[in-house]
Amino acid sequence: MNRAGVDPARVLAVSPHLDDAVFSAGALLTGLVAAGAEVTVLTVFTGSVTDPTGFALACQTDKGLADDVDYMALRRAEDVAAGAALGTTGFHLPLLEAPHRGYHSAAALFGPVVAGDEGCPVAIGEALTAFLDERFGGSVDLLLGPQALGDHVDHRHVRTAVDVLAHDRGLSLARWADTPYVLRAGAETPLGDPRYPTEEELDAKVEACAAYATQLGFQFDGTDAMVRALRALPETFYPPLPVDARTR
Template sequence: MPLALALSPHLDDAAFSAGGVLARMAGAGWEVLVATLFTATVPNPAGFALACQTDKGLPPEADYMAIRRAEDLAACAALGARAIHLPLREAPHRGYHSAAALFAGPRSDDMAHLQAHDVLTPLLRDLEPALILAPQAIGGHVDHVLTVRAIQLLDPRVPILWWRDFPYITRADTPRRPFEAMMARFPEIDLPTDPAKKHAACAAYATQLGYQFGGPEGLARALVETEGHERARVQGETPVLARAA
């Protein structure tokens, strides 16, 4: 059974951006694994990091990332995928002190891409995936940007489907495409999807729905507006089962 490995910056990115194709691949006989990089619990958060959970209605004493990891397990189950949670800290715990800073480019002292490289190297060696799925970093969120940089350092030598980052791709206020020149070298294809399973997976991220979409109804509208479509840039030769019929 071939293995498809989705490298997700956050606990929701793979489902939001590529959940449809991940579900279809799982249904077609692929083993699908979603490895999320930035999932570490950081005790006693403060400042902007704390606000990132309290503005979602969670009390300061809540283990925000534990709640999110549980959501991710439910989401991956809905897709027919397995989840791995890697021990890196999200950007608000690495010196990014505002929402604007998250989209202003990586700090010069932020070495998270090197840390990601170090945790992904043994993972790729042990799993030997036939296909990798990963973000294009559309929108320019620093954790997405550093995920791409880590993959560039890895040079995995297997085909990569670079997904379009949703919901950033729909927003006029996050238009940055820091890897546009690189991605333009790769052909763009439509992906086979399972919209119902994608919706079920995305809905599992209950802590994020108000912030990202205004609630469950907003999620449903946003997914309907995509008409179930997912697209990706293809680096290398794409396995037949990952192509649209």
């Protein structure tokens, strides 16, 4: 309990990939922690695959990693370090990223759902429900997830599953503007209200984002560019955050 004798609010952020929640909402997450909330980040697509091939293998080798590296184990370790910088608690579901589910090119990730992947949102929803029941007794005070800006299929599937969970359990839901997609030329305008982080929150966010070393060159053109971009970008949420979260 906090000094007022009240249990801290419970917040669950559902991240498609190992970086999405931190890139998109890291300042809010660390701000909620500082205010006494219990903040959990649950990442959906984190499963390792032995001996990946084709496009799935290229997703690691094009970042300078050898083909015998367990790419997802490396990324999970980065996520643990990012969570330590924010003060959040992280959990990883073993579902497989889209390149391991029949999406065989970068363009395919942003196109129609491929045959055989239609049931993915249901599988995500079942895993989220089981996690919510086991860890939180079926409910949290705030559920966070992606708007799915950029149209990555994994983000779309997670948004669908999170929306269903919020509806079925009557949970307060806010969706973040997916970063770095929101920074790219021609990006869709995010829905919702901007939240302008404090300097302390920004410091923690950029430190956490720097932990994702395998992603920074690909997503931001390097660490310095990431710091500049994220320090200039407010976090945006739709529907609006609860007042306590919005004003911290």
